[in-house]
Amino acid sequence: MPAQISVTVDGTEQTVDRGTTAGELFAGDRAVVVARVDGELRDLSHEVADGASVEPVTVDSPDGLDVLRHSCAHVLAQAVQQAFPEARLGIGPPVRDGFYYDFDVAEPFTPEDLKRLEKAMQRIINTGQTFRRRPVSDDEARAELAQEPYKLELIGLKGGGAEDAAEGASVEVGGAELTVYDNLDRTGAAVWGDLCRGPHLPDTRIIGNAFKLMRSAAAYWRGSEANPQLQRIYGTAWPSKAELTAYLERLAEAERRDHRRLGVELDLYSFPDELGSGLPVFHPKGGVLKREMEDYVRRRHIEEGFEYVGTPHISKEGLFHTSGHLPYYKDTMFPPMEQDGSAYYLKAMNCPMHNLIYRSRGRSYRELPLRLFEFGSVYRNEKSGVVHGLTRVRGMTMDDSHSYVTTEQAPDEIRHLLTFVLGLLKDFGLDDYYLELSTRGDSEKFIGSDEQWEEATEVLRQVAVESGLELVPDPGGAAFYGPKISVQARDAIGRTWQMSTVQLDFNQPERFGLEYQAADGSRQQPVMIHSAKFGSIERFVGVLVEHYAGAFPPWLAPVQVTCIPVAEPFEGHLQEVARQLRMQGIRVEVDTSDDRFPKKIRTAQRSKVPFMLIAGGEDTEAGAVSFRYRDGSQRNGVPVNDAVTEIVAAVRDRVQV
Structure with missing residues (x-):
C-alpha cells in the first residue's frame, strides 16, 4: 500500500501522507472548524481517503x-x-x-x-x-x-x-x-x-x-x-x-416592534379568549388598516385582469377528495360537521371552489388566461403551539387568485404574476427580497407523475432565473400538487418573511376534468396557477406593523391627522380644518379631550399619527396652523390651504414620513 495519497484540497490537487486528517490539511487556519469531504461534513479528525475532495468550513459560514x-x-x-x-x-x-x-x-x-x-x-x-x-x-x-x-x-x-x-x-x-x-x-x-x-x-x-x-x-x-x-x-x-x-x-x-404589543398600544386588534386561539378581531382603527389594504389589492387585481368572485366558507367533503386535499391536507383542516347525512368541512383553501366556477360552463381558448380572484375566508386547524398573533392564525382572509392558462401560456402568466406581486410588495414598502423554489421531495405526500413535476419545476425555475433575483432551492417544500416560487421579503430590521407564492398545478385540472375548446376544436386541459400575494391579510398586517414599528406611511395610517388645540377656544378653528381634510378623504381626528395640551401631543406621538396640526390664538387669527411631523420637527404659521394640500399630496403620492 503506497505511503502517500492524492487529494483535492479546496480545488487544488495535493499529495499527502496516508492517514492525514482533514484538520492537518488546514492546520494554519484557526477559523476552519469542520471539513466538507466529498460533499459530506466531517470532523477535522476525519482521515481523508485517496482521491477525496476536501473543502474547509469556517466557523462563520x-x-x-x-x-x-x-x-x-x-x-x-x-x-x-x-x-x-x-x-x-x-x-x-x-x-x-x-x-x-x-x-x-x-x-x-x-x-x-x-x-x-x-x-x-x-x-x-x-x-x-x-x-x-x-x-x-x-x-x-x-x-x-x-x-x-x-x-x-x-x-x-x-x-x-x-x-x-x-x-x-x-x-x-x-x-x-x-x-x-x-x-x-x-x-x-x-x-x-x-x-x-x-x-x-x-x-x-x-x-x-x-x-x-x-x-x-x-x-x-x-x-x-x-x-x-x-x-x-x-x-x-x-x-x-x-x-x-x-x-x-x-x-x-424585534421586541419593541412586536405586533402583538403594538396592536394593543395602537388599538388595532385583539385576541379574545372567548373566541379561541388564533381567531383575531380587528378594532375600528385596525379595520381601517385592513380595509385600505384590501381595497388597494382588490383594485390592483382588477387592473391586472383578474375577475372578482366569491365562494362559501364550507363545503361537502367530496369536493376536497376531488381536489386531493383529503387525505393529504386533512390534519390541517378542522373536523367535519354532519348535516343532512353529509359531512361538511370548513374550507382551508379556495382553489377547489374556483375550479367549480371554471367548470360551470364550457370554456374556449379565447377566454384564456382566465384569472379568478377573491378575498376568501379560510380556516386551518393549526396546533396551539404554533399559533402566534396575526402571523399564524386559525381563521384568515386569503388574497387568493387562480389563473387558468394553456400550457404555452404558462411561462408568460408566471412572469406576469411575479411582476405583479413584486410590484405590490414594493407599494407597501417591502422592496428587499429573494426567491425560493420549492420542489418535490421523496415523501408520498406528493401527487402527479414525475414528468408533470419535472415540467412544472423547469417552467418555474426558468422564470425565476430570468427575474434576476437571488434564487434559493427548497427541496421537498412544494405543495402536494405542484412546485412553487415564494417571495421571501426582508423587513426593516433584516428579518425574512415568506410573502407571495406562485404555484404551478397540473393535477387539479385533471382531477376536476377541466377543459377548454382549442382553436382546432379539440378539448384540451388547462394549466392552473395558484397565487397568493400576501398569504393572508391578517399575517400581512402583522408583518407591516413590525416592519413600520406601527408608524405607517400616511396612506395606510388609521388616523392620518390629529388636530390639537392649544386651548378650548381654538377647537372651532381646527374643526373647520378637519372638515376640509375629510372632504379630501383624509382620516382626521380633533382632540377635544380634557387632557392638558402637552399630554395631547404625547398621546398623538404614542399613536404614531403622521401629521399633527396645532392651533393657538395667532394661528386662528391668521387662518393657519402649526404643522408638526411624526419625527418631532415643526413648521409654524402654515396657511390652512397649504397644510391641506401638503397632506393630501403625501397620502396620494404614498410619501414616507
Missing part, C-alpha cells in the same frame, strides 16, 4: 455556525446532567440563530437555573474538552444508553426517515450508522457522551464566551401531545462576542 451551535447544545446537555443528574436527554439540534435541547426533568427550569447553567457551560468550555466520534452498533448504543429512554427510542428511527419521525432527530440518528460523541478532558478521559451524528468542533474552547441561554419552555416529545412533556432550553451562540451583542440588540428591536 452557515454550516460552520450550525456546528458551533450543535456543539454548544452538547455542552448545555452536559451542564444540565451535572446540575440535575436525574435529567434524561431528548434531542438537541441547531436551529436558525441558535439551538435547543429537550430534557425530561422533575420541575420546569427557572431563570435562575438558566443563569447557573450558563456558568457551568462556561467552565466546561474553558477546560478545552475535545469531541471524539465513535461508531457503535445498535446493541452497543442500547447498552451504553440504557438509562436514556428517549435515546433508545431514537435508535429505532435510524436512517434517512429520522427527520420525519421527530424534529431534529436527523442530527442524532440520521446517518447510516450510529455514532456516539465523547467529551474528553485534557488527559484524554471521557467525561460525558451523547448519541450524535456530528460533526462537532475540535474542542470546546472554540465556543468561547459568545453564547447565551435565552429561555425555557414546555415541548412534547416528538411533537405529539400523546407523548410526555419535556422542558426545552433555547440558546444562541455566535463566533464572536460582538456578533452575539448585535443579535441580542436585534432581538430587543
Whole structure:
C-alpha cells in the first residue's frame, strides 16, 4: 500500500501522507472548524481517503455556525446532567440563530437555573474538552444508553426517515450508522457522551464566551401531545462576542416592534379568549388598516385582469377528495360537521371552489388566461403551539387568485404574476427580497407523475432565473400538487418573511376534468396557477406593523391627522380644518379631550399619527396652523390651504414620513 495519497484540497490537487486528517490539511487556519469531504461534513479528525475532495468550513459560514451551535447544545446537555443528574436527554439540534435541547426533568427550569447553567457551560468550555466520534452498533448504543429512554427510542428511527419521525432527530440518528460523541478532558478521559451524528468542533474552547441561554419552555416529545412533556432550553451562540451583542440588540428591536404589543398600544386588534386561539378581531382603527389594504389589492387585481368572485366558507367533503386535499391536507383542516347525512368541512383553501366556477360552463381558448380572484375566508386547524398573533392564525382572509392558462401560456402568466406581486410588495414598502423554489421531495405526500413535476419545476425555475433575483432551492417544500416560487421579503430590521407564492398545478385540472375548446376544436386541459400575494391579510398586517414599528406611511395610517388645540377656544378653528381634510378623504381626528395640551401631543406621538396640526390664538387669527411631523420637527404659521394640500399630496403620492 503506497505511503502517500492524492487529494483535492479546496480545488487544488495535493499529495499527502496516508492517514492525514482533514484538520492537518488546514492546520494554519484557526477559523476552519469542520471539513466538507466529498460533499459530506466531517470532523477535522476525519482521515481523508485517496482521491477525496476536501473543502474547509469556517466557523462563520452557515454550516460552520450550525456546528458551533450543535456543539454548544452538547455542552448545555452536559451542564444540565451535572446540575440535575436525574435529567434524561431528548434531542438537541441547531436551529436558525441558535439551538435547543429537550430534557425530561422533575420541575420546569427557572431563570435562575438558566443563569447557573450558563456558568457551568462556561467552565466546561474553558477546560478545552475535545469531541471524539465513535461508531457503535445498535446493541452497543442500547447498552451504553440504557438509562436514556428517549435515546433508545431514537435508535429505532435510524436512517434517512429520522427527520420525519421527530424534529431534529436527523442530527442524532440520521446517518447510516450510529455514532456516539465523547467529551474528553485534557488527559484524554471521557467525561460525558451523547448519541450524535456530528460533526462537532475540535474542542470546546472554540465556543468561547459568545453564547447565551435565552429561555425555557414546555415541548412534547416528538411533537405529539400523546407523548410526555419535556422542558426545552433555547440558546444562541455566535463566533464572536460582538456578533452575539448585535443579535441580542436585534432581538430587543424585534421586541419593541412586536405586533402583538403594538396592536394593543395602537388599538388595532385583539385576541379574545372567548373566541379561541388564533381567531383575531380587528378594532375600528385596525379595520381601517385592513380595509385600505384590501381595497388597494382588490383594485390592483382588477387592473391586472383578474375577475372578482366569491365562494362559501364550507363545503361537502367530496369536493376536497376531488381536489386531493383529503387525505393529504386533512390534519390541517378542522373536523367535519354532519348535516343532512353529509359531512361538511370548513374550507382551508379556495382553489377547489374556483375550479367549480371554471367548470360551470364550457370554456374556449379565447377566454384564456382566465384569472379568478377573491378575498376568501379560510380556516386551518393549526396546533396551539404554533399559533402566534396575526402571523399564524386559525381563521384568515386569503388574497387568493387562480389563473387558468394553456400550457404555452404558462411561462408568460408566471412572469406576469411575479411582476405583479413584486410590484405590490414594493407599494407597501417591502422592496428587499429573494426567491425560493420549492420542489418535490421523496415523501408520498406528493401527487402527479414525475414528468408533470419535472415540467412544472423547469417552467418555474426558468422564470425565476430570468427575474434576476437571488434564487434559493427548497427541496421537498412544494405543495402536494405542484412546485412553487415564494417571495421571501426582508423587513426593516433584516428579518425574512415568506410573502407571495406562485404555484404551478397540473393535477387539479385533471382531477376536476377541466377543459377548454382549442382553436382546432379539440378539448384540451388547462394549466392552473395558484397565487397568493400576501398569504393572508391578517399575517400581512402583522408583518407591516413590525416592519413600520406601527408608524405607517400616511396612506395606510388609521388616523392620518390629529388636530390639537392649544386651548378650548381654538377647537372651532381646527374643526373647520378637519372638515376640509375629510372632504379630501383624509382620516382626521380633533382632540377635544380634557387632557392638558402637552399630554395631547404625547398621546398623538404614542399613536404614531403622521401629521399633527396645532392651533393657538395667532394661528386662528391668521387662518393657519402649526404643522408638526411624526419625527418631532415643526413648521409654524402654515396657511390652512397649504397644510391641506401638503397632506393630501403625501397620502396620494404614498410619501414616507
